Amino acid sequence: MRIGLVGYGKGGRFFHAPLISSLPGATFVGVVTRSVERxxxxxxxxxxVQAFDTLAELVAAGIDAVVVSTPLDGRPAVVMEAIELGVAVVSDKPFARDAAQAEAMVVAAERCNVPLCVYQNRRWDSDFLTLRKLLASGALGQVIRFESSVERYSPTSVGKGSGGGFLRDLGSHLVDQALQLFGPVTRVYAELDYRQPGQVFDNGFFVSLTHANGVVSHLSGNCLQNAPRPRFRVSGSEGSYTVEGLDGQEALALAGLSPATEGERWGTEEHRRWGWFEQGGERERVASERGCWIEFYQRLQLALQGAGPLPVQARDAWATTSILDAARQSAEGGEVQVLPTPVGHGIKDE
Incomplete structure (x- = not known):
């Protein structure tokens, strides 16, 4: 498979290029960027790997898929251009600024019969894969509440809007994971955090989702938190699972490493970072599954060869965007948003 990339900022350089270049049976063809520095x-x-001025030039060089990792403001236009050029496209997240924009891209791709996928790489985080395994085994019993949080102290991130604020950017991961685990949502309540006068983009959020199956998800993110919550706390009738900190693949990628350089070490969490199963006085470590972001691209390869579904369906990202819209409306109006019909993409086996 021949893959091209549009954008070589933080996302393109650290979260896509290392995986594309590590992918067996694939060629990293080129990058569209006009920046001299990049x-x-x-x-x-x-x-x-060649640099190109335009997407049309990259497509003309011969590619099977293009990954679009540009800032949110201009990304949908590039995705639409790729669709019109007839090349399979992977959009970075967040997928769109609102549900209407998401719908337009999904409909265009389906009309042109062009594969459209969204890079929800956090489906292949170590902690998320471990939680899926626990849920599949029934170890937690009937889940009552799912708590998912990514909090850090990063003052330089305050007010940044390249992803549409913390809710739109980080929230797209947390909502997608909640929908994957517990299915469609019927009610949404949210609060947003702004620290500076006149700040357009939020630097923190809390979102409560009521799923159609009765599970309640509490999702939160913040870039000015000195004492972060656990990454996951999942409460069930037979016990709870908690895990601290973030999956280690992000740190490896930002350090300039890749699955190709790290081999079997990539995605492996040391035992001190494993989570805990707890029930009453019982407490034991839960071995973490190996994180595997590159599996997104491996599944993309198979899908484009007709050997399986896309790793992330574009309609999944549309549903996620709709819920993020409802969350913003809830925060602005100070009330629960009741969805006329359940919104989500169902519970899926990976």
């Missing part, structure tokens, strides 16, 4: 970085990082 072209120099590309030449240093991947000397044999």
């Amino acid at each position: 072209r120099q970085q590309l030449a240093s990082d991947y000397p044999h």
